[in-house]
Amino acid sequence: MVSRIVVAGGGIAGLSAALLLARQGYAVDLVERDGPPPESLGDIQEWQRPGAPQVRHPHMFLGLFRHLLHTRLPDVHADLLAHGVDEVDNTAPPGAEAPAGATVLASFGSRRATVEWVLHRAVRKQAGIQVHHGLSVREVVADQGRVRGVRVDGEVLEADAVVDATGRRSPLVGAFIKEVEESPCGNVYHSRFYRLMDGVPKPPTFLVPVVFAGGAGFGGGLYAHDNRTFAVVFARLPEDETLGRLRETGAFEAAADAVAQFGPWLQPGSSEPIGDVVPMAGLTNTWRELSPETPDGYLPLGDVLCTTDPILGRGASFALSGAVELSELMGRHKSDLAAVGAGLRAHAEHELRPWYEDGVHDDVERTRSWRATVSGEQEPPAELPLGVLAALAGQQDHRLWELAQLRANLMAAPDSLDTPEVRERLDAVLTSDWEPPVLSPGPTYPELTNALAAYGD
Structure with a gap:
């Protein structure tokens, strides 16, 4: 029987996982090396997060993140809106009316610290979660192929499972890695x-x-x-x-x-x-796979298994989707932690791996183009990526807009625009008098x- 779970890491993945697991009845110890957020949102800019340097950079929370927050953590979503976050409705092009039955596609820009501040508010109100700030999980303690706890600054905190949400520099995953792929982001x-x-x-x-x-x-x-x-x-x-x-x-x-x-x-x-x-x-795009010797109950989320270029804005969505998947797997498999771990790895392979490969491709192409420009080489005009072109042309063809927004917001696969329908619709727009607007005039x-x-x- 699984009763106590340690969640290592208090970023989006860890906070979301702690909330979802506690609401399923598990006792959760959330261990976070950084200090707690300030009481007032007005002081959030001064919150020191050395363990999460990405907090100090801009963030775009894509449609997948907003959808999961709205459907799985609706109280957190409502609290964000109550604390100054404005959503952008992407269901139809600007100035156009969304067709009846269209999928709601909304996203929002926000400081990462604001999102985590609101998640912390929910954690503090949630029964079943004990938060340990200023501590670091150093090692997973396992016996006979099963997690028994974690070593926290010299002491052992007993647990039936550990959720590793410590990010791309996880101190825990190294003991369980089978192989690693890395590709520099180039920026x-x-x-x-x-x-x-x-x-x-x-x-x-x-x-x-x-x-x-x-x-x-x-x-x-x-x-x-x-x-x-x-x-x-x-x-x-x-x-x-x-x-x-x-x-x-x-x-x-x-x-x-x-x-x-x-x-x-x-x-x-x-x-x-x-x-x-x-x-x-x-910065690197990184993909990690775990060895067969990984103990049952070691459950990695988010950047621990897959990191992509931050400029693409996908990491927060992957973190929340992993926490949601973990919650569903725990509800389905209960004490069968081997099945839960296998399910998380399958989720990463099917849902994250295609986006990892897409990000690597985009970074390689962008780096090649930037280097040519900086060295003064004559480059042919760069073609707009298919997703961008479809979104721009979507102002003329609203079906193109919908398909492009589903992909851009991670609610459709990376190859979802590579279809005869999209090509035909694009050709129809491009052979008209329409010309794509300039995205960046300089x-x-x-x-x-x-x-x-x-x-x-």
Whole structure:
């Protein structure tokens, strides 16, 4: 019989798993190395999360995340909306009416810390969860092929199962790995958070709560978040030291000022920074498979098994979907932890693996294109990815919009647009007088580097 479960890690995967398992009647010990969140959401920007550096970068919570939150943790979803998170309805193109019976497709931009703050509120109210902050799970304790507990800073915390939600640097998974695949994401991020001043109307975004910039030699965007906050991010090649100056506050601001479409958000009197420029490097797409000797009751979630490029915004959805899958498997198999573990691995293989391969492909192609631009090579104009083209053409053909949004929001498979229907509909739009709008009007790579050079002078 399974009665007590340790959840290692207090990010989205761990908090969601703890809530769902406790609501099934299990006693849960949630162990998190970082300190608790502040009592007030107004202090969230000061919450220190060294164990989760991604918290300090922009986030887009895709349709799959919103759908699972709304259906499986509706109280958390409602609390997010009550605390300043605005959803974007993607069911139909902007200005169009959704057809009857259409699948509801909504997403939202938010600071990652805000989402975790609301999840913590639910955890504190939930009977059956004991939270241990400031502690680290060091080792899984197993006997005769079955989990017996975990070693926490020198002491053993007994448990029938351990949910490993400690992320891509998990200290636990190494003992159970059969093989690892890795592919560099090929980029470094530099981000900064801002808040719109009181009384300033929220400027528009395009299709999603993001304003895009660049795309040749670098990338970037402005992400609208909760409570009138937003974040600006630039992505560059790891070896590009010209853009490496983006780590400097003045250079970052000069680059942001060079992006005309950021102007309504960043012009004097519109907003103020609420954080420093923060880099994020060393990023890889990673796929891990467990060995046959993995003890029953070791249950890894989210980034422990699969990480993808953060710029694609998929990690939070994978974390929550893993927690939901774990909850369903525990309800189905009860004490058969071998079956639960096998089910989690099957879920990863069928649901996450295709997106891992899709992310690796996109990163390889983008890195090749950026390197060509930075080195001055003549590159043929890049074709818009099929998903982007279908979404843009969807303003003319609403069925294309729906199919593109299902894929973009992880509610359809990566290859779901590679069908005769989509090709035929696209051909019909492209052979008309329609031309796709420009997603990112600039700046070019030379314009951005010139802006940095001018700042240096």
